[in-house]
Amino acid sequence: MANTVGCIDKCSDQPQERLSGIFDKLRILSAAARYDVSCASSGSSRKSAPGSLGNVAASGICHSWAADGRCISLLKVLFTNYCTYDCAYCLNRRSNDVERAAFTPEELAELTISFYRRNYIEGLFLSSGVLGNPDYTMELLIRSVRLLREVHRFGGYIHLKAIPGADPALLFEAGTLVDRMSINLELPSQSSLQLLAPDKSKEQILLPMTRIRDWHREHNPQQNRQPLLTSQKAISGPMQPCKPAAAGLNFVPGGQSTQMIIGASPEDDRHILTLSESLYKKMQLKRVYYSAYIPVNHDNRLPEPPQPPLLREHRLYQADWLLRFYRFSVDELFENGPPSLDTDFDPKIMWALRHPEVFPVDVNRADFGLLLRVPGLGMISAQRIVRARRVGKLSYDDLVKLGVVLKRARFFLIAPGSASGDLGLDPQLLRRRLLANEPGVIKPKQLSLNDFPGFQPEIWKEAVTGQF
Amino acid sequence: MNILRYDGSFYGLICVMAPYLKRRQLPDGIERENSRQPLLFALEEEKSAPVTDLSADLACDPQAFRLPGVSQESWQNVWHAFLSEAPGIELAMARYLLLAIEKRAGIDSFMADERVRLIQRLARKVTFERHRFMGLLRFRSIGDNLYYAAISSDNFILPILAPFFVERLADQKWIIHDRKREVAAMYDMRAWTIIERAAADLPADSPEEGATQQLWQCFFDSIAVRERLNLALQQKFIPKKYWQDLIEKPGQ
Numbered sequence: 001m002a003n004t005v006g007c008i009d010k011c012s013d014q015p016q017e018r019l020s021g022i023f024d025k026l027r028i029l030s031a032a033a034r035y036d037v038s039c040a041s042s043g044s045s046r047k048s049a050p051g052s053l054g055n056v057a058a059s060g061i062c063h064s065w066a067a068d069g070r071c072i073s074l075l076k077v078l079f080t081n082y083c084t085y086d087c088a089y090c091l092n093r094r095s096n097d098v099e100r101a102a103f104t105p106e107e108l109a110e111l112t113i114s115f116y117r118r119n120y121i122e123g124l125f126l127s128s129g130v131l132g133n134p135d136y137t138m139e140l141l142i143r144s145v146r147l148l149r150e151v152h153r154f155g156g157y158i159h160l161k162a163i164p165g166a167d168p169a170l171l172f173e174a175g176t177l178v179d180r181m182s183i184n185l186e187l188p189s190q191s192s193l194q195l196l197a198p199d200k201s202k203e204q205i206l207l208p209m210t211r212i213r214d215w216h217r218e219h220n221p222q223q224n225r226q227p228l229l230t231s232q233k234a235i236s237g238p239m240q241p242c243k244p245a246a247a248g249l250n251f252v253p254g255g256q257s258t259q260m261i262i263g264a265s266p267e268d269d270r271h272i273l274t275l276s277e278s279l280y281k282k283m284q285l286k287r288v289y290y291s292a293y294i295p296v297n298h299d300n301r302l303p304e305p306p307q308p309p310l311l312r313e314h315r316l317y318q319a320d321w322l323l324r325f326y327r328f329s330v331d332e333l334f335e336n337g338p339p340s341l342d343t344d345f346d347p348k349i350m351w352a353l354r355h356p357e358v359f360p361v362d363v364n365r366a367d368f369g370l371l372l373r374v375p376g377l378g379m380i381s382a383q384r385i386v387r388a389r390r391v392g393k394l395s396y397d398d399l400v401k402l403g404v405v406l407k408r409a410r411f412f413l414i415a416p417g418s419a420s421g422d423l424g425l426d427p428q429l430l431r432r433r434l435l436a437n438e439p440g441v442i443k444p445k446q447l448s449l450n451d452f453p454g455f456q457p458e459i460w461k462e463a464v465t466g467q468f
Numbered sequence: 469m470n471i472l473r474y475d476g477s478f479y480g481l482i483c484v485m486a487p488y489l490k491r492r493q494l495p496d497g498i499e500r501e502n503s504r505q506p507l508l509f510a511l512e513e514e515k516s517a518p519v520t521d522l523s524a525d526l527a528c529d530p531q532a533f534r535l536p537g538v539s540q541e542s543w544q545n546v547w548h549a550f551l552s553e554a555p556g557i558e559l560a561m562a563r564y565l566l567l568a569i570e571k572r573a574g575i576d577s578f579m580a581d582e583r584v585r586l587i588q589r590l591a592r593k594v595t596f597e598r599h600r601f602m603g604l605l606r607f608r609s610i611g612d613n614l615y616y617a618a619i620s621s622d623n624f625i626l627p628i629l630a631p632f633f634v635e636r637l638a639d640q641k642w643i644i645h646d647r648k649r650e651v652a653a654m655y656d657m658r659a660w661t662i663i664e665r666a667a668a669d670l671p672a673d674s675p676e677e678g679a680t681q682q683l684w685q686c687f688f689d690s691i692a693v694r695e696r697l698n699l700a701l702q703q704k705f706i707p708k709k710y711w712q713d714l715i716e717k718p719g720q
Contacts, residue, residue, distance in 0.1 A: 026683055031690040051657070053639050062705070063603040064716055066692035069701025073603075076691060114680050117615065117640060118607040119633075120715070153639075294695045308695055384579060391577045398580040 022111070028101040032081040032092050033127055035296070036184075037259050037289040041073040041122035041157045044179040044254030054116060054123075054155035056179060056254075061122050074125035074159060075115055079103055079141055083129030087186070087197040089264050091296040092129050102131065105144035113152050123157030123179070124148070130163060138166035138174065145177045157254075162212070164204045171208055172215060172251075180254035180286070183209050185279075188272045192265035195301055212256050213283050219251035255286035262316060263293035263309040264302055270339035273319055273330045280323065290316045315341040322347055325379060326372045344435060349375040352412060353427045363394050363415040376409030408434060471497040474558075478550050482533060485562050489535060489569060498558035537572040538565055545576065548591035551624045560586050598625045602632055604706065606715050607642060608681070609674040615642040616671055618713050626653045626662060634660050681715050688716040 042060030062071035080102035081092040092098065103111075108126070115121045126144065131137045141160060148154040158178040162171055175181055183205055187193045190202045258279065262272065276288040292313040295304050319341060322328040326348070333351055342350040352359065352375050361374050363385060371382040381404045388394060388402055396417035399406060410418065411430055470488070472495045474480040481498070488495050533543075546561045554560075564587040568575045578584045607615035615637070619625075626646050630653040633642065638657070645652045652663045699719055706718050 023683065023686060027686055027690050030687050034691050034693050048635055048638055051638050053637065055636050057602070059599075061599070061603045064688065064714070065702045065705040065718070066688065067699060067702055067718070067720065068692045068694075068696040069698035069705070070693075070696075071705070072688070072691060075687065111683070114676075115684060117637065118609070118680065118684075118715075119603075119605050119617070119637075120684050122603075292696075294693065310696065387577050388579045392580075394580070401580040401585055403579075 022107055024099075025101045025103055025107070026077070026111070028099050029077045029079070029081060029103065030075075032098075032129075033076045033078045033125070035091065035291065035294070036076060036125070036127055036161075037291045038159065038182060038257055038287065039071055039073045039076060039125065040180075040257070040287060041159075042254070043286050044157065046155060046179075046253070048155045049153070052153045052155055053113070056123070056155070056157050063119070063121055073122045074157065075112055075121045075123070076125040077103070077108070077127075079108065079126060079128035079137070079144065080131050081129045082131050084132070085130055085197070085199040087199065088297065088299045088301050089186075089196055089261055089293065093297070096297065103144070105140065105147050108144045109147040109152055109154075112148060112156075113154060116154070116156055121156075123159070125159045127161035128163065130165075134163045134165035135167050135170060138163045138170040142170060142174050142177065145174065149177050159254075162208055164200055164208065166208075168208070168211055171211060175212060175215060175252045176219075176250065178252060180257060181212055181252045182257040182259065183212075185258045185260045185275075185288075187265050188260050188262075188267040188275055189265065192267065196264065209256065209258070209283050209285075212252065215251045216255060216284070220253060255284070257285055257287040257289065259289040259291055261293050262290045262313055263305060268339040269312070269316060269319070269341045270330065270334045272316060273323065273333070276320060277323055277330045288320060290320070311343060312341070315343070315347060319347040322351075327369055328373075344431075346375070348373070349408065349434065353431060356427055356430075359412045360414045361412060363399065363413050364389055374409055374412045376405055376407060376412070381405070381409075470495045471499065472558075473499055473501050476500045478547060481550070481558060481561070485558075485565070486533075486535065489562065489565055492566065492569065494559070494562055494566060498562065535565060535569055537570070537575075538568045539574050539576070541574065541576050542568050545587050545591040548594045548628070549587045551594045551627065552590040553624050554590055557590070560590075594623045594625060595628075597621055597623050598629050598632075600710075601625060601629055604710055604714065605629075605633075605644065606713060607637075608715075609677045610671040611674055613640050615640055616645065617642065618645045618647050618670070620648040620709075620713065621646065624649060624651075626651060629653075630655070630660050630662070684715050685717065689720075 040060055041056070042058065044056050045058035046056040048055035060073060062073050064072040066072055078092070080100070081098070082100050082102060083090075083092050083094055086094045108124075112121070112124045116123070124145075126141055128137050128141055131140065141163070145158055145160060148158065157180075159180045159182065160174055160178040162174065162181050162183045164183060171181075185205055186197050186200065193200060193202060260272070260275075272290070279285045279288055290313050292308040292310050293303075293305070294308045295302060298304075319328075319333060322333065323330065328351070333347055335354065337350070337354055341347050345353070352373070358370075358373065361370055363371075368382060368386050371377055371385060372379070374382075377385075381402070384402045385394065385399070385404065388398070394402075394415055396415045399413075399415060406413075411433065470493075472484045472488075474484045485495070485498065542564070546564060549564075550557060550561060560583070563583045564575070567578075567581070567583050571578070575581075575584055576588065579588065601619055601621060605617050605619055607617045610616045624646070626644060626649075630644060633644065634655055637655075641656050643652055643654050650665055650667075654661055654663055702718055706714070708719075711718060
């Protein structure tokens with residue numbers, strides 16, 4: 001691939017033979033994993049076992065940011081990019097002629113540890129192409145993870161991709177070793193899946209997802225609080241699925257997540273978000289990731305957009321947040337409107353413009369849930385408002401002091417001293433006023449006399465000097 | 469004029485401040501011992517007037533910390549704000565604590581009050597930078613199971629950053645060196661301490677260090693999606709001032 005050239009320069013010219021091997025593997029297998037979106041190290045929390053390496057911070061920690069502006073938290077690699085599947089959108093599909101490589105479990109564990117000890121990473125994100133068959137691949141992944149946990153006594157974060165079609169017993173065993181598991185949904189509908197990923201089926205993806213959810217429920221009575229490394233001796237033999245929870249046994253304390261590709265298939269935003277909503281509710285997923293489709297293969301089944309649909313991806317993430325944290329439902333968001341998200345405004349403004357009857361919201365009276373619905377007010381601002389108004393009435397100036405960003409919110413709030421009501425909440429007018437706020441639309445500048453039509457410099461001179 | 473002097477530590481500061489706060493008074497000024505910049509209006513002869521010197525009664529009463537009305541949250545805020553080392557932080561802390569004593573109730577809800585706002589803002593700044601360095605700090609191997617990291621943080625975050633690594637990297641020895649303040653935190657697998665006047669020269673790397681660093685750079689480069697290149701966003705997350713101590717090279 002042409003776009004790994006920069007890396008080849010850095011990774012070549014290694015003196016030792018053994019090293020150059022691992023360099024190539026890392027280069028190939030991290031480049032192959034880069035289209036996996038998830039990099040979160042959150043959702044789980046674990047104290048380190050006394051005197052051993054690694055813990056998990058509940059908030060997640062970003063260790064660096066790559067040139068595309070995305071956070072690097074985990075060592076994100078494929079175990080191997082050999083693959084027996086032939087999914088249309090995938091770089092590593094069987095029919096592609098790309099450099100192939102595979103780690104050994106030992107190499108991978110050592111690499112993870114040496115990065116972790118230098119605080120480069122929060123842990124490991126391990127995915128893989130399907131090598132031979134799903135079970136064999138899953139076994140290799142488990143061996144790598146087990147090595148980390150039991151030999152290196154590694155207590156950091158591990159995110160493991162479950163291989164669709166692998167044996168449930170293997171899936172369970174993997175889940176007891178890692179913090180989070182995910183199975184990629186890949187595409188937002190069964191028909192697209194059939195067309196673009198003929199080797200995968202909806203059942204093959206949803207069934208293990210359901211299993212993981214049930215095991216997770218069963219084995220995490222008090223979520224997230226137990227140390228993963230409890231006993232010194234290694235657990236031997238394969239684990240039996242659905243056994244009653246053993247002491248200290250923890251099944252994916254960080255829950256599961258999934259990912260789907262946006263823009264490779266014809267589904268609209270409403271369809272996608274409805275799917276996410278049901279995944280959050282029924283599958284109890286922690287996150288759904290959206291990945292703007294980037295054409296890496298030429299395939300007549302696939303569209304070839306000139307630019308990846310990054311704005312659409314961004315809007316979907318914003319709407320996703322509204323679902324998870326702001327108590328919105330998909331039906332509410334798209335009520336009396338088209339099934340796609342507004343490109344000019346974030347989904348909350350989109351909703352607000354369709355519901356002028358809710359606004360303006362009284363800062364001193366509205367309940368927390370309503371405050372959350374005000375465009376421009378985030379979780380933290382809403383919390384601060386609720387807390388601060390307990391000890392005194394809040395004025396508009398107080399809001400500024402609380403650190404509330406009023407650029408958008410001021411149109412939707414009333415507080416003593418605010419200038420609201422001057423224009424009312426006519427959606428058309430508001431739309432224009434909000435747009436004027438956006439950077440790049442109208443840039444304010446210092447007026448100059450030259451800007452006036454019919455301006456004559458001589459007259460200006462006369463006016464200044466007083467000579468006629 | 470009542471000008472208090474303290475030894476530069478948080479503990480020392482609270483000790484000299486507490487008697488005033490308990491009497492609901494504000495001192496006119498608080499300054500560090502051997503502070504380079506004397507207070508502007510403190511004339512020489514006035515300085516000899518009531519100056520409370522900590523070294524006079526070093527054995528400060530732990531009861532000093534029991535100020536009625538100051539909640540745990542408020543203590544945490546003044547502690548974090550203190551680490552910002554902002555000029556005049558001592559008096560700002562005194563005002564904040566005095567307000568807490570007068571109000572007798574969680575003053576952190578009074579977020580629009582200037583005294584509270586200042587302390588909370590500084591505290592947030594400090595904890596934010598600490599969180600940043602939990603990620604951006606880079607250790608290099610300088611010996612057998614011995615690691616070294618250099619930081620130059622805006623705030624004095626070592627005292628609250630080190631415990632994080634004590635928990636996380638418990639089975640290796642490490643040094644975190646604050647190059648700006650020439651202070652280092654050292655951990656020897658049993659306990660950690662802060663050492664003042666730490667030398668500024670970089671220790672030599674162990675032999676395998678170079679290869680690991682190159683592996684990291686290689687990963688850093690190849691994980692970026694070229695079609696989505698966004699260096700401005702990258703720089704927003706890692707401001708340039710932190711680049712010098714990183715292993716990877718942002719901005720390429």
